[in-house]
């Protein structure tokens with residue numbers, strides 16, 4: 333594994349590895365394996381581990397932060413009258429409200445660790461398709477270089493249709509997070525992952541595997557609808573494969589660990605080259621949209637006031653700004669600042685025309701031009 337740091341140069345930020353995978357793919361065993369691998373290095377490089385699965389009975393590693401210390405999943409189920417999945421999701425939502433504190437703690441440890449590892453709930457969609465999952469991912473990726481490790485149960489992926497479904501799922505996560513992505517073919521002690529690499533690199537190999545699979549032709553010898561669909565999808569996936577790294581590991585034996593960390597270390601550059609500029613662009617776009625919304629509201633307000641004055645000259649005459657002696661009569665005087673940071677969409681949109689004040693309270697509206 334390449335060292336993360338050169339003598340004398342400032343320490344690089346740690347890389348966050350978000351482990352995601354279908355239930356039973358081996359996420360927890362994988363986190364345990366990378367944990368023990370990093371401890372076994374000379375010198376040891378213990379990672380900082382966060383468990384985000386509120387429903388897991390026990391984890392085979394020492395966590396630094398554990399969602400179960402903050403939220404009692406069983407209590408959540410009882411209190412909100414929820415089933416197991418609703419309970420996990422609500423527990424994750426509750427934990428997410430504290431994630432700024434989590435991030436503070438992690439950032440404080442940034443000088444002492446090289447890797448931060450997130451183990452996610454077993455039900456993959458609870459993390460990948462929930463607002464909390466997106467908030468946690470964005471928050472951590474905004475603060476530290478981050479890579480997604482998508483754990484695949486290799487022995488259960490040897491059928492072309494299952495393989496494709498798994499890849500499509502991975503593809504959706506890649507496009508959702510836009511983060512550097514590593515396909516981790518786990519359990520290679522049971523099933524080597526060569527077939528998967530072959531299918532990923534040679535489109536025709538995959539099509540051939542598809543053609544030899546049962547049920548791909550109908551009674552008249554024509555490809556079935558599913559087969560045609562899978563053929564077309566495999567063309568789409570061809571583009572997806574170019575954007576990611578694939579490694580084979582066995583969390584059971586420890587095989588493939590150094591290759592995995594080479595892929596992780598290489599992802600740092602990818603994160604800096606592709607994700608960070610995108611993040612900056614998104615931030616400045618948001619900022620610009622906000623400015624435009626403010627300006628638009630202001631223009632509309634000015635226009636409305638000007639129309640009112642034109643149609644009601646008596647009101648306009650009475651509605652004069654009284655300038656106290658010694659007070660400057662400039663247009664850039666104090667304006668009430670409307671802080672909407674506690675609103676449902678903090679900072680997303682400020683519409684000054686909708687400002688509300690208790691009656692009787694003075695408002696220094698800007699003058700119409």
Ligand SMILES: Nc1nc2c(ncn2[C@@H]2O[C@H](COP(=O)(O)OP(=O)(O)OP(=O)(O)O)[C@@H](O)[C@H]2O)c(=O)[nH]1
Pocket residue numbers: 353354355356357358359360361362388453454455518519520521522581582583584585
């Ligand atoms: N042979 C073999 N078995 C493995 C390997 N990795 C995990 N397993 C087994 O796969 C099963 C599931 O592993 P877990 O680590 O619990 O999987 P998980 O994805 O965390 O499962 P959830 O808790 O449902 O999310 C366990 O029986 C593990 O022992 C591996 O590399 N090789």
